[in-house]
Amino acid sequence: MTKNDALFAQSDLPLAFNLLTRLPFSAVDSNRIAQSAWAYPVVGLAVGAASACTALFTLWLGLPAPLAALICLTIQIVTTGALHEDGLADSADGLWGGWDKTRRLEIMKDSRIGAYGVLALILSLAARWAAICLLLSQNPVVAALFIATSACLSRAAMVAVMAVLPNARASGLSHSVGQSSIQTAGAAFAIAVTLAILMSGMSVFGAVFWAILGAVAVGLVARNKIGGQTGDILGATQQISEIAILFSLVA
Numbered sequence: 660m661t662k663n664d665a666l667f668a669q670s671d672l673p674l675a676f677n678l679l680t681r682l683p684f685s686a687v688d689s690n691r692i693a694q695s696a697w698a699y700p701v702v703g704l705a706v707g708a709a710s711a712c713t714a715l716f717t718l719w720l721g722l723p724a725p726l727a728a729l730i731c732l733t734i735q736i737v738t739t740g741a742l743h744e745d746g747l748a749d750s751a752d753g754l755w756g757g758w759d760k761t762r763r764l765e766i767m768k769d770s771r772i773g774a775y776g777v778l779a780l781i782l783s784l785a786a787r788w789a790a791i792c793l794l795l796s797q798n799p800v801v802a803a804l805f806i807a808t809s810a811c812l813s814r815a816a817m818v819a820v821m822a823v824l825p826n827a828r829a830s831g832l833s834h835s836v837g838q839s840s841i842q843t844a845g846a847a848f849a850i851a852v853t854l855a856i857l858m859s860g861m862s863v864f865g866a867v868f869w870a871i872l873g874a875v876a877v878g879l880v881a882r883n884k885i886g887g888q889t890g891d892i893l894g895a896t897q898q899i900s901e902i903a904i905l906f907s908l909v910a
Contacts, residue, residue, distance in 0.1 A: 809905050
């Protein structure tokens with residue numbers, strides 16, 4: 660077994676942070692980008708925990724829950740460079756703005772944002788802000804754990820789509836990263852569920868179901884409209900799954 664065939668490697672975590680965030684981690688082995696996807700939930704945990712702790716701090720300073728929720732979302736977006744939000748917007752524009760696979764992929768590659776993309780971003784931000792605001796209003800400490808849980812599980816959903824669907828195009832971020840294996844996706848979900856249970860208890864299995872449902876929904880639409888996944892589709896998967904998880908935790 661070669662180094663690149665191993666399920667885990669020491670370089671995987673910094674690689675995952677490099678790909679999914681703007682944090683200054685040095686890439687050790689860029690040949691393992693696809694294999695490093697098992698670490699995506701750990702990256703999600705870090706992003707979620709940082710934003711949740713910031714929200715708790717702002718509440719401690721006396722800011723109301725709506726502002727704390729807004730700051731929480733801002734921290735997530737700044738930390739990730741709006742990577743997932745960009746994917747959601749491009750996916751919305753392409754999947755619903757094109758009439759065939761070729762045109763849809765062209766639109767998704769276009770850096771300009773259209774009406775569908777704007778609407779998708781507004782709805783995503785509004786949905787997450789409302790859910791986080793409600794959670795912080797009910798129990799701030801539990802809310803912080805739920806925020807970290809949703810960020811963690813939604814990154815595992817990305818890996819599932821990445822492993823199950825082929826690349827829809829012969830270039831782009833997803834193609835350069837490569838297709839993760841089913842074993843990598845299984846490891847990502849095992850890590851995500853374990854971390855989620857440690858943070859939120861056994862009741863988190865409902866959130867796991869919604870994370871899977873979000874991934875399945877995006878995956879089915881992507882397979883039907885473009886025949887596979889792209890980096891934008893993975894970003895959309897993260898966003899839709901996170902919204903589904905947060906809504907399940909609010910209910």
